[in-house]
Amino acid sequence: MADSISSDSIEPASLLVVGSVAFDNVITPYAEKERILGGAASYCSFAASYFTKVRMVGVIGNDFEEEHLNRLRSRKIDLEGIQRDDSGPTFFWKGKYHENFNQRDTLDIQLNVFENFRPDLPDSYKDSRFVLLGNIHPALQMHVLDQLEGQTYVLADTIDLWIEVERDALLALIKKVNLFVINDSEAEELTGESNVILAGKKLLQMGPESLIIKKGEHGAILFHEDGMFAIPAFPVTDLRDPTGAGDSFAGALIGRLASRDRTDFKAIKEAMIYATCTASLTVESFGCDRLESAGASIIEERAKSLLQLISPN
Amino acid sequence: MADSISSDSIEPASLLVVGSVAFDNVITPYAEKERILGGAASYCSFAASYFTKVRMVGVIGNDFEEEHLNRLRSRKIDLEGIQRDDSGPTFFWKGKYHENFNQRDTLDIQLNVFENFRPDLPDSYKDSRFVLLGNIHPALQMHVLDQLEGQTYVLADTIDLWIEVERDALLALIKKVNLFVINDSEAEELTGESNVILAGKKLLQMGPESLIIKKGEHGAILFHEDGMFAIPAFPVTDLRDPTGAGDSFAGALIGRLASRDRTDFKAIKEAMIYATCTASLTVESFGCDRLESAGASIIEERAKSLLQLISPN
Numbered sequence: 001m002a003d004s005i006s007s008d009s010i011e012p013a014s015l016l017v018v019g020s021v022a023f024d025n026v027i028t029p030y031a032e033k034e035r036i037l038g039g040a041a042s043y044c045s046f047a048a049s050y051f052t053k054v055r056m057v058g059v060i061g062n063d064f065e066e067e068h069l070n071r072l073r074s075r076k077i078d079l080e081g082i083q084r085d086d087s088g089p090t091f092f093w094k095g096k097y098h099e100n101f102n103q104r105d106t107l108d109i110q111l112n113v114f115e116n117f118r119p120d121l122p123d124s125y126k127d128s129r130f131v132l133l134g135n136i137h138p139a140l141q142m143h144v145l146d147q148l149e150g151q152t153y154v155l156a157d158t159i160d161l162w163i164e165v166e167r168d169a170l171l172a173l174i175k176k177v178n179l180f181v182i183n184d185s186e187a188e189e190l191t192g193e194s195n196v197i198l199a200g201k202k203l204l205q206m207g208p209e210s211l212i213i214k215k216g217e218h219g220a221i222l223f224h225e226d227g228m229f230a231i232p233a234f235p236v237t238d239l240r241d242p243t244g245a246g247d248s249f250a251g252a253l254i255g256r257l258a259s260r261d262r263t264d265f266k267a268i269k270e271a272m273i274y275a276t277c278t279a280s281l282t283v284e285s286f287g288c289d290r291l292e293s294a295g296a297s298i299i300e301e302r303a304k305s306l307l308q309l310i311s312p313n
Numbered sequence: 314m315a316d317s318i319s320s321d322s323i324e325p326a327s328l329l330v331v332g333s334v335a336f337d338n339v340i341t342p343y344a345e346k347e348r349i350l351g352g353a354a355s356y357c358s359f360a361a362s363y364f365t366k367v368r369m370v371g372v373i374g375n376d377f378e379e380e381h382l383n384r385l386r387s388r389k390i391d392l393e394g395i396q397r398d399d400s401g402p403t404f405f406w407k408g409k410y411h412e413n414f415n416q417r418d419t420l421d422i423q424l425n426v427f428e429n430f431r432p433d434l435p436d437s438y439k440d441s442r443f444v445l446l447g448n449i450h451p452a453l454q455m456h457v458l459d460q461l462e463g464q465t466y467v468l469a470d471t472i473d474l475w476i477e478v479e480r481d482a483l484l485a486l487i488k489k490v491n492l493f494v495i496n497d498s499e500a501e502e503l504t505g506e507s508n509v510i511l512a513g514k515k516l517l518q519m520g521p522e523s524l525i526i527k528k529g530e531h532g533a534i535l536f537h538e539d540g541m542f543a544i545p546a547f548p549v550t551d552l553r554d555p556t557g558a559g560d561s562f563a564g565a566l567i568g569r570l571a572s573r574d575r576t577d578f579k580a581i582k583e584a585m586i587y588a589t590c591t592a593s594l595t596v597e598s599f600g601c602d603r604l605e606s607a608g609a610s611i612i613e614e615r616a617k618s619l620l621q622l623i624s625p626n
Contacts, residue, residue: 100507194413196530197548217509218531219545230545230622232532235510269625309543310623312582 019134021058025094036287040134043247048255049075057081061090061113085113130258138169155179175207226265234280252278277302332447334371338407349600353447356560361568362388370394374403374426398426443571451482488520539578547593565591590615
């Protein structure tokens with residue numbers, strides 16, 4: 001990859017990304033856009049593609065245009081795991097952000113072909129060493145893990161829906177996860193603890209090797225057996241659409257870990273710098289547009305700025 | 314000072330603290346306490362006293378017991394500038410925090426002797442080189458500056474009330490301030506800008522040499538001509554009463570600067586570490602109790618932890 005951020009000469013470990021592919025209608029206080037390419041798998045894959053070779057698994061419907069596949073291909077994303085289901089249209093989500101982007105309402109959701117999605121892996125994906133489980137049903141996340149051969153490093157995300165309706169399946173999954181990534185309101189919902197530090201410590205006891213709580217514009221906190229790490233968000237002044245910021249964070253995070261083939265405390269901290277900067281690009285345009293086109297050098301520049309921003313020296 | 318955090322052998326520069334002295338009734342989701350010693354000048358002075366010699370200016374009423382003065386004296390705080398007004402009781406505030414401590418309501422406020430407070434400085438205070446202007450009326454803050462002789466480094470705080478009713482006086486004051494400290498909602502109110510980074514940049518153009526926006530549990534951001542610095546809050550798990558956290562932050566901040574007699578970008582960043590840790594002690598008990606008794610060594614320990622928490626290495 002000519003524009004890979006990794007300066008290692010070693011071929012980076014392959015990263016498996018599993019999640020939704022969607023069309024989104026997004027309404028912000030400033031504009032409204034329709035049929036944006038979205039879904040966790042899209043954001044995660046674009047973000048990770050700056051760091052490592054991505055193998056993508058998801059389902060698309062009979063309305064999914066080739067141009068979107070070409071966008072993914074042009075980031076060298078392996079699409080062998082993309083299933084085309086001609087029985088109906090692609091997963092659709094419509095949401096509206098409030099003033100200040102602090103909250104959003106889901107106005108419409110149509111699962112369509114996503115309802116019967118079963119993430120069966122192509123044989124060529126089964127040796128993946130890094131795995132990103134997007135926020136699909138925890139039983140499907142577990143199904144992905146069951147198909148993998150050899151040692152893996154697994155990052156999983158979830159959403160409030162699964163905390164509410166599939167708590168037991170989610171708790172079973174968490175125990176098999178190396179790095180669990182969740183936002184602050186979900187952490188509170190899962191633990192019943194409103195203090196983010198206490199929530200993080202409780203979650204760590206639920207089984208994952210380590211944990212990141214995302215706080216949106218307030219940054220993120222890593223909980224690890226070797227310590228904690230708190231990082232602010234990148235100082236974005238041109239916020240357009242927060243959709244996909246969390247997925248971009250997760251994608252860049254594990255993409256960076258895969259590219260360096262390291263998963264220790266310091267490596268996760270370093271990956272959080274890149275993840276924060278990659279997510280900052282996502283929110284500067286609707287959908288994946290800026291994330292997809294920004295280029296690796298902007299991420300590198302922002303990573304340097306962010307290191308300056310947090311440096312006490 | 315035997316327990317000063319400063320390891321310098323130089324006598325630290327004297328710090329003038331001006332603000333309210335109050336009795337507070339505080340209701341939290343867990344407990345309720347009455348007639349707690351409070352007010353900006355009390356919190357600021359206790360916090361600063363770990364770092365430098367403090368000269369305190371404020372007014373107390375006919376109900377103010379000697380025991381509270383003794384608490385301040387035991388932290389070696391100079392009380393020559395404390396005015397006793399026997400015409401009425403001390404400033405009184407009663408407030409209630411919501412669940413999660415995110416918001417508070419003022420239930421009662423009685424200005425009492427504070428209504429006629431005029432911060433006239435004792436002659437012995439006029440050579441102060443570091444000045445903390447607590448959130449009193451901007452015209453009174455200006456009156457303090459007018460009495461000072463020689464070069465000074467001035468930190469000023471404010472509250473939403475003055476933004477609403479004394480905007481022009483506040484804007485005039487800001488231009489004379491070296492370090493303006495304000496919380497995120499006040500920054501938005503003063504600039505009309507909900508993005509905290511844009512609000513910070515706008516505020517910096519209004520005249521202060523540098524600016525800190527406090528974000529409570531989400532930390533603080535410094536805006537300075539040499540760059541920005543973002544710091545998370547200290548990870549407090551035993552939150553009891555947030556009253557005075559911002560004042561403790563400001564007091565420790567300028568106390569630390571005074572103790573080192575340095576005000577450059579790096580010195581402010583370093584002082585923010587100590588300020589954050591000192592404020593974290595305040596919120597772990599009602600009123601000034603824990604701040605007053607914690608001791609310098611705990612602040613030093615927390616400063617080391619906080620540096621670890623933000624270290625990407």
